[in-house]
Amino acid sequence: MSGEEPTIIDHARYPFTKQASEKLRQIGFKLEDFRSPEEPPVARARERIEKSAKPLKEVKPPEIFQGSEEYELLSFPLALALAKAVGDSYLWRRLALYEARVARGRLEAEDPGKIVKIAVENFGWKLSFNGKSHPPFRLHFADYLRNASRFREEEWKLVNQRLAGGYVQLTKERVVRLLEEEVKRLIQSRIERAPEVEVPEPLRGLVEELKAFYAGVRKVLSREELGRVRFEAFPPCMASLYFDLSGGRDIPHIGRFTLTAFLINLGMPIEEIVRLYVSVTDFDERMTKYQVEHIAGLVGGKTRYRPLNCGRMKTHGLCPREEELCKRVRSPLAYYRLKVKQLSKAGRPGKT
Amino acid sequence: MTLGEAEMAFLQKSFQEYYAEASSSLQPPKAFDKREFGFIPFRREKSMMRHKGFKSLPDLAAFLVNFTPSDAYYSSAYYERPEAEDMAGKGWLGADLIFDIDSDHIVTSCKTVHDSWKCLDCGLEGWGVEPEKCPRCGRRRIEADKWVCEQCLEAAKRETLKLLSMLEEDFGFSQAKLEVAFSGHRGYHVHVADEAILKFSSEERKEIVDYVSASGLKASLLYPELRRRSTREVDFSAEGWRGRIARAAYSLLLRKGEELKELGLTGKAVRLLEENREKLLRELSAGDAAGIPWKTWERLLQAAASLEAALVDTVVTTDVHRLIRLPGSLHGKTGLKAVLIESRKLPEFNPLTEALAFPEERNVKVKIVKPKPLKLGGAEYKFKAGEIVEVSWSPAVYMIGTGIAVLLKGGLQPSEA
Structure with missing residues (x-):
């Protein structure tokens, strides 16, 4: 009662x-x-x-x-x-x-x-x-x-x-x-x-263990869920959107759109993107799949969307900070490609 | 359109006299000392003076007389320090919920009579609302010539009344929490001061705009039973949008076939509705829509929503730092008063007679340069270009401020008042 x-x-x-x-x-x-x-x-x-x-x-x-x-x-x-x-x-x-x-x-x-x-x-x-x-x-x-x-x-x-x-x-x-x-x-x-x-x-000791545990969780999240995509090459904007999303923080519609378009353009399989959304949010699986496919150009207008460029990211308040590399590019995708090139030149996987 | 020196001086002098007389009748917003004020001066460079704060009404009144701005605004927001120059330093405490209804955004038939446009590239001209790009050369440099008439203002009032009924019935705001003001030119402002919405972010305010403008409304979500074929009860008496769209859909059924087609109904559906209209209306009145195919009924409900939506400006409502015209002040273009109106008196309110600011007995001689239909203070003015006329003060200010007339040299009678 x-x-x-x-x-x-x-x-x-x-x-x-x-x-x-x-x-x-x-x-x-x-x-x-x-x-x-x-x-x-x-x-x-x-x-x-x-x-x-x-x-x-x-x-x-x-x-x-x-x-x-x-x-x-x-x-x-x-x-x-x-x-x-x-x-x-x-x-x-x-x-x-x-x-x-x-x-x-x-x-x-x-x-x-x-x-x-x-x-x-x-x-x-x-x-x-x-x-x-x-x-x-x-x-x-x-x-x-x-x-x-x-x-x-x-x-x-x-x-x-x-x-x-x-x-x-x-x-x-x-x-x-x-x-x-x-x-x-x-x-x-x-x-x-x-x-x-x-x-x-x-x-x-327990606090230290938990620290290590959660650092591991972040890594696993980025490795397992992203598949072949190299998280260490993400520009700061996409890394921050990704962690906000997986941390259950609300990200605005435009942020989800641009992150999805970014992941699609990197070649991440649709199912993996859907799994990422569904596992960390309340999104309905069927609806999410439809939306991701839409952005990928598989359904609807058949246009494959690209993520926003740096200028528009800034307009929408989605650019957290400019790194050195950011000054050389005009879009998050260009940053990623350049960074991957740099990382493979260095001959070792980079750190996040 | 820029005003000449003499015209600007005339307007400013007129406004100054108004403010000297009317300072006691200014209707200040509540929590006066927590508001930011902004002013547009009578100058060629019309940049706004912002971040002003006033401790008391006499301070503000004195400022209006001494500085005599062309337009005066206050913030819908409350701040700890309204005079701080950056938003972070102001200390935002919350904001009233405001709505802007502007006849400019409402489609009315009169626009083809008094509005026109011209392509700055190829020179093509046309009547009505300006197209996005020139239909002849395809370029986008288009100059619009807009006007506002009684019919435009009536259209804005209808939208405002729709909005008010939703705010009162659906949202439950009492009349005491609602303030309606004529904007002084093309429409109305509605202010809601209520603890419940004070701290709302843009996101929450957006949901309210979407509600009143039926944006994102899905008839199938309001009537989840729609797809179950067994029952199709019509809930005319339901509160909120559920009842509102049902009632409006009923009236849609009375429309002609072509009009129904324009709502997106198929030819087959329209034939069915037309052939069985009497029977369907009878059944509907009894609360049963089963005779109408569910897809057609859904379309009718959906179309009904856009008829019942209140057309408000989304940007104004979702901006939590917005400046809005100060009630009791004058509009810099028209010289009309931004008057507060009791919401129950809005249906009878006529801005073209009740928002006049200047005494009638003084006349001013003006020369018409761009004739437009004007109705003000109960009189109708129809002039030809080049005509020299003597009109009373309020219409003179209106004509000069909107650029349809210029001041005739020596046309201004010496003021004794």
């Missing part, structure tokens, strides 16, 4: 909530109290971080066994603190993405009252439920847009919703999907805003 006070199980399941934070204060959570990476909450925190490297589609909420609720709860702030200590913003984004997806998985199984309570108490949403109307949830359009304006699919556009008196009518599935966004932003900003972490001596 929604009126009841949350229990330790609730805190373990939704450790990002205000009540869970309050509970942690009562417990007196302190990083320096942990003496070994083997302690159950620490081991579980490590697991959280490691799992965040997996493709989102594979994320399932882990079971919480009876008696382990407190460990489970403690492992959440621990994972955030360890991520902060590792200092890799890519990891921060992935962890926020993972935790939010876990929360969504759990919320999908909750009764409506609980969903409303979490949304209202933690995010100040104007959300209500009425079992007699269909769809049954009503959410204020400002809360809706704050989260849905990042989605690119037509069925999320406000104009395709039922909006009346300032409220959008939504199904449970959609409310939970929007909550996932909110949870993601909350966790990410919590890590970003946290003060620098002083890691106690016994856990320093």
Whole structure:
């Protein structure tokens, strides 16, 4: 029932909530109290971080066994603190993405009252439920847009919703999907805003391991998913788009377009590009395939698109910085070709 | 078109007198000291003076009298330091939601009467809205001569009314949160000041523009049951776009065959609709569209959406640093007041009589150089080129500001007022 006070199980399941934070204060959570990476909450925190490297589609909420609720709860702030200590913003984004997806998985199984309570108490949403109307949830359009304006699919556009008196009518599935966004932003900003972490001596080795682990994840991501394409020859703009995307950060439509066109022009197979999008985002596989094929000129207007040139990249705010090599070229593709030439001249694969 | 020295001096003098009289009736935006102000001076170089801030209304009023700008603007945004010269230093605190409805962007039949264009390369001329490139030589150097008439302003008002009804009914903004202003020239501005939208980014504002202009609207998403053949219920009373397009689709069915074809319906579909019109309308009124093939019904709904869309300028709404005309100030071209209008009074509002800024009793002699149809203050003016006429002050300012007339030497009566 929604009126009841949350229990330790609730805190373990939704450790990002205000009540869970309050509970942690009562417990007196302190990083320096942990003496070994083997302690159950620490081991579980490590697991959280490691799992965040997996493709989102594979994320399932882990079971919480009876008696382990407190460990489970403690492992959440621990994972955030360890991520902060590792200092890799890519990891921060992935962890926020993972935790939010876990929360969504759990919320999908909750009764409506609980969903409303979490949304209202933690995010100040104007959300209500009425079992007699269909769809049954009503959410204020400002809360809706704050989260849905990042989605690119037509069925999320406000104009395709039922909006009346300032409220959008939504199904449970959609409310939970929007909550996932909110949870993601909350966790990410919590890590970003946290003060620098002083890691106690016994856990320093673990932080180093996680650092190496995530550096490995980045490399594997670039090697496995890119296939023959040489990531080390990417210009800064494309490298940054690529990591933003794989880190679950929203990139504007024009950015996705130009990255896709870039990868196609490098000869990356369509299926691999689709896999890249689908594994790290929520994009529908069929739709993504169609769009990628469109850019490749296989369907639709049959024009094979090229990525934007440097001038237009700058206009759209997609050029992060100019490197020495950038001054010699006028398009990201030219940069790549030149860089590949340089790298093979040097006779060794370059470093990213 | 550039104004002559004498004309510019006349306009500035007129504006100054207006501001000296009217400073008390200026309608300042709320959170006055958090707004950036911008002004266009009466000068040949019409570059805008930006980043001005005022602590109080008397400060602003004094500035308007002393400096007497041709146009005055304020920011839709609230800033910690409105006078800082770069955006980063201003400290953005949020922004009102604003809409610009400009008759220039609305297709009206009167445009073929009062608008014309000329190709600067081959000299071809034509009436109506200018083409993107010259139909004869194909080049793009085209000079447009535009005018605005009562019909244009009515068209802009209709769009504004559509917008207002969506803001009130769909978005639930109370009338107290909405402000409507005549722009002083070709259309209307709508301002929404509400906590809910204050911090919206361009992306969120874009979604609102798309909503009111039905951009990206998919009838099949609003009616997911459309493809299920068993039921095709029509939800006339539904709120939002679902009901709006159903109601408009019904009225589309009353149209002639050729008009239906223009909506993209096939010949077969049009024949079906025409032959069974009575029966289909009867069934529809009873809430059943099953007699219409679903693809045809979907097209009708989709066409209905573009009829009901409010044509607003996307760029203005999505810009969170936009400067917008200050209500109560004068438009530099027309001398008309950018007046605030209570939204419930908009249907009766007539800018060509209610936005006049100058007293009627003074006359000015002007010479017509480029005759255009003009209706102002209840009078209709029809002149020939070269004619010398004496008109009252507001039309004189309008004619001189828009360049259809020049000041006759000594035509200005000494002001005693």
